[in-house]
Amino acid sequence: MTAFLSRNLAARASMLASLIFLTACAALPRSGPNKPEIYDGAVERGGDAQVIFVNDHVTRASNFTPAYGFSNSFRNASAVGADEIRAGDVLGLSIWENVDDGLLTSLGASSSQLQQIQVDSGGYIFVPYAGRVRAAGSTPDQLRQVITTRLSEQTPDPQVTVTRVAGDGATVSVLGKVVGQGVYPIERPTRSLSAMLAKAGGVAIEPEIAVVTVKRGNSTGKVWLTDLYAGASNDIALRPGDIILVEEDQRSFTALGALGGQTRVPLGNEMISAIEAIAMVGGLNSNLADPTGVFVLRDEPEAVASKVLGKPVYGSQRMAYVLDLTRPNGLFLARDFYIRDGDTVYVTEAPMAQWRKRIGAVVGTIGSVNSVQNLAN
Structure with missing residues (x-):
């Protein structure tokens, strides 16, 4: 009876191990799609992305960076004009008269001070005995001449000064x-x-x-x-x-995949190359990264996409630029390929990394089986 139970438990443990093995191999954890899966999204394979291997032509054609600047x-x-009067400005008037009892001066005084006169929304001010005078568009000296001329009709040889304080205008x-x-x-x-x-x-x-x-x-x-x-x-x-x-500045790129860090990275005001972008997040993860599978994903404007593809296209294009750092000039191409606002830098995992994960899953499964068998025994 005991031997029967042991064989039954062993059979169940073997079945459990098989299920765990199949599950582990089918759905291993990873940081994102692998290279073949990205290639399957190419236009040539029925997808909606242009998968482009970066070369000297691509770096020259794609290195378009929208620049800031005034038109x-x-x-x-x-x-x-430093002295031009505008609606909303505040003026100060000083008026001297050559008579003892002037129009604006009080008895015994030789001058009258009219301060804090604001130019109205129509550009006018009101001056007693001179009436409504247009001030906007004039300099203080031009306004002084107009007021002097009008007051001359009321009092002999008036002397006027106009000062301006910048206001709402x-x-x-x-x-x-x-x-x-x-x-x-x-x-x-x-x-x-x-x-x-x-x-x-x-x-x-x-x-x-x-x-x-x-x-x-x-x-x-x-x-x-x-x-x-x-x-x-x-x-x-x-x-x-x-x-x-x-x-x-809000411009940034996103780093994902087998990198030292996965995050959103500000671009700053410098031109950032693909090599610099990788370095900014800690470089490639030496245990996971596939240096032949560095991708820069972006929506390319129509004009730039046409130059890269060498043929006219219409509308913006989804582009997946591929950088192979293991090629003789791979690092130079990555150094010359610039990152733009909104880019996604994605590094795929190496096939060996997935293989190690499978081995780890199998070893873990065997450990689980052994534990079950030990219980059965």
């Missing part, structure tokens, strides 16, 4: 990662983008990752902060109503 409409805009909004957000007037020292950023206290993040966006009406332009200071052409003149936004 000619931003660069050619003239600087705001010539301001920009500075937002985002700056020390002091706010609405700032465009004055003589702050008529350029760099000067206005300095007025706001400078940026509050690392300059190397700072992007400055300027919104003007329906147009928008952006530039790296480092490029702003490197080239005078990017230091554009500001216009009333501009919105300046400083933010951290």
Whole structure:
């Protein structure tokens, strides 16, 4: 009876071992698809991705990097006149009269001070005895002449001075990662983008990752902060109503597969090659990675895809660029192939890694069987 039970348990253990073995071989854990599975997604095999082996032509054709910079409409805009009066500005008037009892002066006084006169939305101010005077578009001196002419009809030889304080009519909004957000007037020292950023206290993040966006009406332009200071052409003149936004660059790529790390990686403002991208996440996993199966996955614009494929295509294309680092020039090609915003860098597992996993699964299964048999005995 005991021998029968032992044989029964042994048979069940053998059956259990077989099931575990088959299951382990069919569904081993892994970091993603292998090379043949990616190749099966190629257009030539009925898939929807263009699988392209990287060579010198591909690196030249695909190394298109959208650059930040201002359009000619931003660069050619003239600087705001430092003395030009606009609606919303605040003016101060001083009026002297050559009579003891003047129109505007009190008895015994020689002058009258009219301070904090704001230019209305139509561009006008009101001056007693001169009436409603258009101020917007004039300089303080031009406005002084107009007011003097009108007062001359009421009092002999009036003397007028006009001072201007920038107001709501010539301001920009500075937002985002700056020390002091706010609405700032465009004055003589702050008529350029760099000067206005300095007025706001400078940026509050690392300059190397700072992007400055300027919104003007329906147009928008952006530039790296480092490029702003490197080239005078990017230091554009500001216009009333501009919105300046400083933010951290959001461009990134994703690293997956048999790498030292799987994560989303910021690109920064540098040109990152495939080799640098791999290094940024700890390099290839020496126990798992297949150096012949380094893929860069991206949606390629129509114009770039046509150049890479050597034939016209329509619409954006899903591209799977293949880098074989074991080829004589493989490392050089990877060094010359640049990563773009939104790319996925994926490294497949080596066949040997899968084989080791199967062996590990079998060894583990045998250990389980032995344990069951020991119990049976």
